[in-house]
Amino acid sequence: MQTTDETTLDTITFMEQAVTVEESRTTPTTGLIPAAPSSPHQQAPSTSDSVKQYARIKLTLHVFTTALFFLLTIVLVATGGTSTVETWMRGVAGNDYAVLLLFITALWLLEGVLTLPLSYYSGYHLEHRYNLSNQTRGAWVREGLKGGLVGAVLMLPLVVVLFFWIRTSGSLWWIPVGGTLFLFSVVLARLAPILIFPLFYKFRPLEEGELKSSLLALCRKVGMSVEGVFIFDISKNTKKANAAFTGIGKSKRIILGDTLVANFTDEEIETVFAHELGHYKLRHVWVMMAFGTASSFLGLFATAQVYEASLAWFGFSAPDRIAALPLLALWLGVYSLVTTPLSNMLSRAHEYAADRFAVQLSGKRQAFQHALIKLAKVNLADPSPHPLVEFLFHSHPSIAKRLRAVEGK
């Protein structure tokens, strides 16, 4: 649950993705740059070698963690490990739903423990090695535990509802499950900026001053309400800087990292802000949600068929057998491997559109270019990744391409 940078590949199920809290991409949030952006004053390690190296290590970890998830799941199911865990839990609880909750919690903890070294290496060690982090080890642990806890509070009730549908809807369970996930994503999008993000960051309104007046002027131009502009203390965790448009309905807001506000010029901040206003005005959150919903219904339909066909391979006879559910997560994971490049493609198109919008609205092409270069530098973002890597893994176009696009080339 560290950063959502381009190279972080989620290997978990849709449901987990829906609630991976600190990763703002899971709730409709459209950041300026991939995960955790920039740290302006921090120039030390950004030689092109270390940039490439950092990107390579992150990508490798990402692929490795994904592979590990698939491998662990197959081994656990195929060796009867999940059946054993189910039997243990039946010794503790009588009710099927209670058994389910214990079962999921046990596997979740197991996964957490097994992947802890990787999480630590990626989320703490590397960030410090490349001088990107402001976090103490204790804070990293606390944030991780908090993230896990909030995730569990959101996830476990959802799992119960989904299990209920699998149990009661015959072979059409994927329809109510898809509907439930859709409702959940809407509610989460609406509430996350108000209820969940504040658990991780402190938000404060922008101070009065020149910057505020110019941002408000931009807001007025696009008809966005001015209450929706906040600064959050991202600097407690990272030197990277970021900004995002987040939420829907009354909860929609633009959030600016304090690192951005502290280290970028007012003109640069204005253009970054205008980029986020672009996401708002062009309704990118809604487009993404529509795409996500269509994709999740399609994926649930497809995985329902494969899941039920594959049950017999592992000796299961019914889709609502608790020990078989990790298989369902596995197939959903396979499906998301296929669709992630598609949603990344859509997201990159949104970024180009928001960039164009930012230049038009602010009329400050050069300041925006400076801001992009600065962000890449402080976030140690690879300005020109391999095209295949970008196509598969990156939700944002490379900085080199964005600069060319802004230039109109």
Ligand SMILES: [Zn+2]
């Ligand atoms: Zn953006």
